[in-house]
Amino acid sequence: MEPVYTQGVWLAELLQSNTRDYESFWLLATHIGDPKAAFLLVFPPVFYLHRRTGIAVLWVAAVSEWLNLVFKWVLFGERPYWWIGQSGLFVKNSPSVQQFQSTCETGPGSPSGHAMVTAAVWWVVVSALASFLRSRSGSRILAAVPYVFYVLLLGAVGLSRVFILAHFPHQVIAGILTGTMLGVILNRTVPDCRPLLFFLCISMALLFGAVLMHAGLKMVGIDLAWSIALAKRWCSKSKWVRMDTNPFSSLSRDAGALLGLGLAQFWKPGGWSLPWVPKTLCMALSSMALYHVSRFPLPAAPALLFYSLFFLKFVIVPQVVMVLVPGLVHLLTAKPKRD
Known part of the structure; x- marks a missing residue:
């Protein structure tokens, strides 16, 4: 793989x-492609525009990110920012490259999680928009426009990951x-309108399946x-080395989001039926609420406490978007019934 890695560094x-x-x-593109953006930025507006597609976004984001974690554990894969120094091949001819705050992710590099989750999640969005x-x-031409956007988005996210040496x-x-x-x-x-037990089983299967795989490989x-x-x-x-880029953080996010989807x-069941104006208000309030949820600081130690709280944080995300905010907006905007 050395020739492939070397050419990648020069590129x-x-x-x-x-x-x-x-x-x-490039930094904006890599932020948009961050797997957590699918949960915090893409899911809420898509859900309010079309319930089934919104649920699909959360479902696809969680499962694809979990599979990405498994692939990385099996395939390993270096990252450019550490391979340049670790390989010892660039002592005399060091490349003129720069690291960024988003560069220093801690998991293995193959395949790219940003590219994989973005491709999976945005396929759901653009295919639904194209059908609409x-x-x-x-018009076939008009229906093709979302797919053009899809290709451009994947190109931008992919190049941004190479640009920042991730x-x-x-x-x-x-x-x-x-x-x-x-x-x-x-x-x-x-899994639209599936029972809570289904989501509980899926969430625990993802969580304990990955933990058992990790333990088995360690053994x-x-x-x-x-x-x-x-x-x-x-x-x-x-x-720049943060715990929320650790593979177990991704695992906690995915399992938590699916359990939260089941609870919501x-x-x-069936959600709140709201007109378009209240839905717009829901989008604004959900964005504000999730911003504060995502920014809420968690203790980095002990690790088990961090991962547990990280899990709970993403259990809350679907509750905010699907239950709490729509319920509050419905309560504030519902017209009183006349006798």
């Missing part, structure tokens, strides 16, 4: 040197192809913490 250097003026754009446009206008190009391509396939497949099996001598040690060693600034449908 990243070329991309950084030729597009340095667009640094803010086709049914309303009858991934090699082949890892991004693998993520895009895998994510697109998962988006197509998982979009056909959306046979495979140290899955190898990437965390490299991240801490080669990241330019130690504060259990508390209010």
Whole structure:
């Protein structure tokens, strides 16, 4: 793999040197492609626009990110920012590259989680939008516009990951192809109106399945913490190495979000029926609420406490979007019944 990695490093250097003026754009693209953005930024507005598609976004985001975690544990995969120093191949001819705050992720690099989850989640969104446009206008050209946006988005997210030295190009391509396939497949099996027991079982299966896999690999001598040690060693600034980029954080987010989805449908089956104006208010209030939920600080130690609270944080996300905010808006905007 050395030739592939080496070419990837030189490509990243070329991309950084030729597009340095667009640094803010690349950083925005990598932020949009962050898997947690699917839960906090994409899910709420899509849910208020179309309930089934919103649930599909949460479902696809959780399952695709969990599978990405499993793939990374099996495939390993270096990251450019640590491989440049770790390989020892660039002692005399060091590439002129720069790290960023979003660079220092702690999990293995293959395939790209940003590319994989973005491809899966946005396939759900653009395919639903294309179907809507086709049914309303009858125009194939208009229906193709969302897919053009899809390709451009994946291109921007993929290049941004190479630009910031978080991934090699082949890892991004693998993520895009895998994510697109998962988006197509998982979009056909959306668990809308399933019982709470279904979501509880799925959530616990994801959680304990990954934990057992981790324990099994550790027993046979495979140290899955190898990437965390490299991240801490080669990241330019130690504060850029954060626990919320740890693989177990992704696991906690996915299991928590699916349990939260089940609880939200259990508390209010079918959801709240609201006109468009109250739905717009719901979007604004949900965005504000989730911003504060995501920014709420969690203790970094002990690790079990952090992961438990991180799990609960994402259990709350569907409750806010599907139950609490719509319920509050319904209460405030409902017209009183006349006798």
